[in-house]
Amino acid sequence: xxxxxxxxxxxxxxxxxxxxxxxxxxxxxxxxxxxxxxxxxxxxxxxxxxxxxxxxxxxxxxxxxxxxxxxxxxxxxxxxxxxxxxxxxxxxxxxxxxxxxxxxxxxxxxxxxxxxxxxxxxxxxxxxxxxxxxxxxxxxxxxxxxxxxxxxxxxxxxxxxxxxxxxxxxxxxxxxxxxxxxxxxxxxxxxxxxxxxxxxxxxxxxxxxxxxxxxxxxxxxxxxxxxxxxxxxxxxxxxxxxxxxxxxxxxxxxxxxxxxxxxxxxxxxxxxxxxxxxxxxxxxxxxxxxxxxxxxxxxxxxxxxxxxxxxxxxxxxxxxxxxxxxxxxxxxxxxxxxxxxxxxxxxxxxxxxxxxxxxxxxxxxxxxxxxxxxxx
DNA sequence: ATGTCC
Numbered sequence: 341x342x343x344x345x346x347x348x349x350x351x352x353x354x355x356x357x358x359x360x361x362x363x364x365x366x367x368x369x370x371x372x373x374x375x376x377x378x379x380x381x382x383x384x385x386x387x388x389x390x391x392x393x394x395x396x397x398x399x400x401x402x403x404x405x406x407x408x409x410x411x412x413x414x415x416x417x418x419x420x421x422x423x424x425x426x427x428x429x430x431x432x433x434x435x436x437x438x439x440x441x442x443x444x445x446x447x448x449x450x451x452x453x454x455x456x457x458x459x460x461x462x463x464x465x466x467x468x469x470x471x472x473x474x475x476x477x478x479x480x481x482x483x484x485x486x487x488x489x490x491x492x493x494x495x496x497x498x499x500x501x502x503x504x505x506x507x508x509x510x511x512x513x514x515x516x517x518x519x520x521x522x523x524x525x526x527x528x529x530x531x532x533x534x535x536x537x538x539x540x541x542x543x544x545x546x547x548x549x550x551x552x553x554x555x556x557x558x559x560x561x562x563x564x565x566x567x568x569x570x571x572x573x574x575x576x577x578x579x580x581x582x583x584x585x586x587x588x589x590x591x592x593x594x595x596x597x598x599x600x601x602x603x604x605x606x607x608x609x610x611x612x613x614x615x616x617x618x619x620x621x622x623x624x625x626x627x628x629x630x631x632x633x634x635x636x637x638x639x640x641x642x643x644x645x646x647x648x649x650x651x652x653x654x655x656x657x658x659x660x661x662x663x664x665x666x667x668x669x670x671x672x673x674x675x676x677x678x679x680x681x682x683x684x685x686x687x688x689x690x691x692x693x694x695x696x697x698x699x700x701x702x703x704x705x706x707x708x709x710x711x712x713x714x715x716x
Numbered sequence: 717a718t719g720t721c722c
Binding site for chain 1: 717718
């Protein structure tokens, strides 16, 4: 495969998506025209976002762009295998479902007391972020959030039960993103546009430090959710986590490789041999994958199926009764009502088609089919 | 995405 070229820039890029909105193309081409951006790729689930499309990967020299990482810094996936038995989970699904909601704060909810996190003082971070952590950050550790964040308890093709988590850095990441979007903005207000920070400037160095902290915070958040969910299941049926099987992948980050800052915004890191987790939707579940380190995707893959309609449009167009029937016939215990209609499978691209479009980016190891789904 | 505006 040869890299396509943008005429205006002559820079190498490759688009793995079909049917892109014109706004997403404009955003991507605009970014590719920046002097600091040397290479890029759009994943199969790409759609327009804040300044840069979700599903974009760009390699940047000498700059970091807060808007190329996005608001939920460190948002990503965790998956862990367990010794629970699928039949037990199905039999006790209503009780497990109820128990998880009792134990896990979802939506805007947070914990009444700060969670334990041994690393939170040790990791390097700025005074600004320290203030955020003291002012409630630790109460958000082990909380799910809302939107497309979820917990899935499912079964793979071999009969193994997995717990899959999609969550991020909660308000910490959002506040850090806002802070540095302001620092990069010409008028001190967060606004859309290609405003970056020099990596050797004070603000750029601070963003890199705080971003790394948010990645650690988001991982710890997912790890704690994993244990809350496992404990909730273990209160009803026999079994436990297989802790050594943990896979953690963030899909909103920037990392320095070969002297360039690779920004992934809604794109999963997929180096050769690297394990990953790609969620599909509430009905079709998630995929455990192994990266292929494809240079054309800047060693990345999609972070999910990608939306085909906005949340408001989905709530207007998708029929609740058929969504509910779709879930019921597969025996999936989930919150299915007008509040989760925007997360219905029909709001997303067909995940099987998306996986086929990235066959050169990742190999599929396991397909996890949902038994229980938890949403904010 | 975000205890949904410090």
